[in-house]
Amino acid sequence: MLRNAFYAQSGGVTAVINATAAGVIETARAHPDRIGRVLAGRNGIIGALTEDLIDTSRESPEAVAALRHTPAGAFGSCRYKLKGLDENRAEFERLIEVFRAHDIGYFFYNGGGDSADTAWKVSRLGAETGYPLVGVGIPKTVDNDLPITDNCPGFGSVAKYVAVSIREAAFDVASMALTSTKVFVLEVMGRHAGWIAAAGGLAAEHEDDAPQIILFPEIPFDEDAFLARVEEVVERVGYCAIVVSEGLRNRDGRFLSEAGTRDAFGHAQLGGVAPVVANLVKEKHGYKFHWAVADYLQRSARHIASRVDVEQAYALGRASVEMALQGKNATMPVIVRKSDAPYEWEVGEASLSDVANVEKKMPREFIGPDGFSITDECRRYLRPLIQGEDYPPFEGGLPRYVRLRNVAVEKKLPAYSLS
Secondary structure (H helix, E strand, C coil): CCEEEEEEECCCCCCCHHHHHHHHHHHHHCCCCCEEEEEEECCCHHHHHCCCEEEHHHCCHHHHHHHHHCCCCCCCCCCCCCCCCCCCHHHHHHHHHHHHHCCEEEEEEEECHHHHHHHHHHHCHHHHHCCCCEEEEEECCCCCCCCCCCCCCCHHHHHHHHHHHHHHHHHHHHHHCCCCCCEEEEEECCCCCCHHHHHHHHHCCCCCCCCCEEECCCCCCCHHHHHHHHHHHHHHHCCEEEEEECCCECCCCCECCEEEEECCCCCEEECCCHHHHHHHHHHHHCCCEEEEECHHHHHHCHHHCEHHHHHHHHHHHHHHHHHHHCCCCCEEEEEEEEECCCCEEEEEEEEHHHHCCCCCCCCHHHECCCCCCECHHHHHHHHHHHCCECCCCEECCEECCCCCCCCECCCCCCCCCCC
């Protein structure tokens, strides 16, 4: 039966989420007898609720293909969490109303743990309301904190960016350390899980290579031990490069950088831990320092994306459509690692109910006994994920990215206000 599909992007975007979108759209186009149009939600699930739908059939094959090398979210994203069916039935009734009006029979939601929760709730609408709908979640998160899947699309490229950045910055600091900067602090994303911070450790291939210190959210911050380590490293090496996760906590479990506000998912807004850590060093040791916050740069750096990451992001987009066409509801394609060296992987599947709102943190055996480094086991896990380059086309010295037309579908329903 010919039905339309809904696709949307949710949560923080990545350097490769559009590669997943390309995988979804191109695979759907290869099945014109089963899928009519792919209608993208403008700004995630909000686009479905407000009937703000984008007709991707208006985009040329060349434009869709160019999504594979374009960063960020081509259709806009959001941080909006659906409540339970019992808590806000009107919201779900509105979704069904929109899906029915536009003959949507397939639902693809591309995001992290909270987004998997949304996809799971929507996938249950068929059983709850009798409306025929197949819902599939597609994994994406730079934090690499989804369960079951070996790794998450988006993480490999951030990991590569961080490892490259701390290596290059350390060369700079080492050059100036005798008479100038002795301590450099790079803050990276990772609210509860230290995967991105750990990736910085890949830059250190020999003893005393930078980063000499990594601060993980999984390890309570010990100020005295940290300051002693900084002093020891500077005395021995001449400088100290530090990678710190934004989610670093003290022994009481409080973020060192919590700003006191929260986002739509209820997550604490973090205010920047790098200057906090750098100033501790300055006050104790008097060393000249510099700090940097990778922030959006780390997740939008498509120019240095991991080829493995791009390939996996596209493959999971393709697999999600194939699963939906097989009638696999409330499921999510995942990456299954078969071998570290040579690196081999395949696509598997998981139930959305086992993924939603579950957070995978760094295992303790991936963190060195000192709490400031990564182990060889962690290196074996991380190294394959940053392999290969997949440069975008360049023009005039700059990467050439695509901007879609994003033509809206004509609305058929009364306006809807978000609660």
